[in-house]
Amino acid sequence: MRGFWVVLGTVLSVGMLSACTSAPPAPPTEISITFQHRVPIALNVAKIELVDRYQPTLRSPHVEHLHKVTPSTVIRAWVDERLRAAGTRGLITLIVEEAGVVEEPVSVSDGFGGLFRDEVDTRLVGVIRARFEHIDVGPPGASHSVEVIAEASAEVLESATLNERDLAYFRLVERLVGEFDRVLTAEIEKSLTPLIIR
Numbered sequence: 001m002r003g004f005w006v007v008l009g010t011v012l013s014v015g016m017l018s019a020c021t022s023a024p025p026a027p028p029t030e031i032s033i034t035f036q037h038r039v040p041i042a043l044n045v046a047k048i049e050l051v052d053r054y055q056p057t058l059r060s061p062h063v064e065h066l067h068k069v070t071p072s073t074v075i076r077a078w079v080d081e082r083l084r085a086a087g088t089r090g091l092i093t094l095i096v097e098e099a100g101v102v103e104e105p106v107s108v109s110d111g112f113g114g115l116f117r118d119e120v121d122t123r124l125v126g127v128i129r130a131r132f133e134h135i136d137v138g139p140p141g142a143s144h145s146v147e148v149i150a151e152a153s154a155e156v157l158e159s160a161t162l163n164e165r166d167l168a169y170f171r172l173v174e175r176l177v178g179e180f181d182r183v184l185t186a187e188i189e190k191s192l193t194p195l196i197i198r
Contacts, residue, residue, distance in 0.1 A: 033074045033174055035081040035181065041188060042197040044087035045134070050079045054099045061102040063124070067169055071099035071128055074177045082181065086197050090136040098129040101172065108158055121158035124169060126176040127151050132184065134192060146187050150180035 052072055056065045064070040075096055083092070101124055108119040128150045136142045154172040156165055189196065 031069070031170065033069060033077065033177060035078055038082060038181070040082055040084045041185070042084045042086040043092060043188075043192070043195045044197055045085050045090035045092050045136075045195060046087055047090075048079065048083050048085045048092045048094075050076060050094050050096070052076075052096045052099070054096050056100065061104065062100050063103045063169065064099075064101040064173075067166070067173075069170060069173055071101065071126060071173060071176060072096065074173060075099060075128065075130070075180070078177065078181060082185075087195075090134065090195075092195075093133045093135075095131040095133065096128070097131065098127055101126040101169065101176075106155070118157050118159045120155040122156040122160075122165070124154045124156065124172045125151070126153070126172050128176060128180045130180075130184070132187065134195065144191060146191050148180070148183050148187055150176060150183050152176040152179055 052075070054072060056062060056070075058065050064072075075094075079094055085092075104123040104125060106120050106123050108121050109117060128148075130148055132146045132148065134142075134144045152172055152175040154168050154175070156168045160168065
């Protein structure tokens with residue numbers, strides 16, 4: 001019987017040790033960013049459209065093409081969930097010129113001292129640049145254009161696992177589109193006040 005407990009104790013010890021040294025779980029594959037918690041902005045126009053002119057380079061230092069969630073996909077969700085066409089005439093177009101994330105290497109300390117420090121070795125930088133245009137066919141005819149820029153950055157430690165780096169990218173995109181939402185909402189409320197249906 002004593003042999004049984006020795007074997008059981010060994011198995012439990014190995015199991016606990018492997019649990020401590022295994023990598024953190026991967027982020028959920030179906031994770032997404034939505035704006036359903038935000039009240040939609042109803043605008044007195046007949047149509048709202050999105051024109052995405054951003055063409056990913058598909059090469060370093062850009063990294064957004066390596067992920068399912070990109071600034072472009074979240075901007076589409078933003079238009080669908082944050083804006084409502086509630087009028088009979090006029091067009092609003094959101095033209096996306098840039099929606100990318102780049103990965104910049106950061107130098108870490110050389111030598112013996114660097115072995116004992118967990119330093120930042122990567123910086124992620126995201127930018128969204130877009131133009132918001134309103135055209136009213138009239139009478140009287142009118143047009144208005146507003147350009148907005150949103151930026152965000154994040155730092156990643158050299159000890160970060162691949163899963164942790166993926167999560168850092170996701171959090172960066174989350175902050176980036178949150179800033180985009182804040183900036184563009186403020187601009188709409190400022191520049192297109194007559195169009196807002198309250």
